[in-house]
Amino acid sequence: MDVLEVLAEPARRRIVDALLTREASVGDLVSALGMSQPAVSKHLRVLREAGLVSARAHAQQRIYRLEPGPFRELDAWLTPFRSLWTRHLDALERHLLEGETP
Amino acid sequence: MDVLEVLAEPARRRIVDALLTREASVGDLVSALGMSQPAVSKHLRVLREAGLVSARAHAQQRIYRLEPGPFRELDAWLTPFRSLWTRHLDALERHLLEGETP
DNA sequence: CCGTAACATGCCTTGACGGGTATATAACCA
């Protein structure tokens, strides 16, 4: 599954937002999201298989944390689109400069 | 519909990628994507309603172009996640500095 | 005014996905 498809799910976005602060166990996320444990585990599986999170075992718990890779991918994909508003700024600048040099 | 949900669709990503180069009519996009015209029109509707593209009329054609707003939103959403790999760099720097000062 | 070109919409079907309940699996504890 692609990064954007994975993050399209609101529940999964809440998970990554939660993991942004600190890593968390499945139980922590269940409490935080107010969803059933199986539902959370399924979302975590999707996130894991897409490489957005990784898990390590601590006792019976599985501690999940964010992984940078896919977010960097998304950042890279977004890059060419940034010219949409930087070019816009350029146009504004030109406009201002034209006004400044009569 | 949210920006991420809109862009989760591969077809819609192909559309915005195509529009990155230049604006295009519906017919242009139909040729470019090899999809049926109604399918393309429906995707364009979704993109339009989410503010990712705008359309202007030229004869019987509708010329579509990208709109910066939602992409900036996405960029903003992504911002806190950038610390995932910049922090990573910091850690690397610290590691290197520790090596440099024995 | 009529035919046609370029899009948009409606309807229908199908497939995928999310959520829940019940159950398997794994690791700790007494």
Place this chain on the structure above:
DNA sequence: TGGTTATATACCCGTCAAGGCATGTTACGG
């Protein structure tokens, strides 16, 4: 070892969205 905690899987159901076909709608061209 037996029980308990923490998480993963299996199965089922409802929903929703994407695609195709057919059909409206709008703007030109003669």
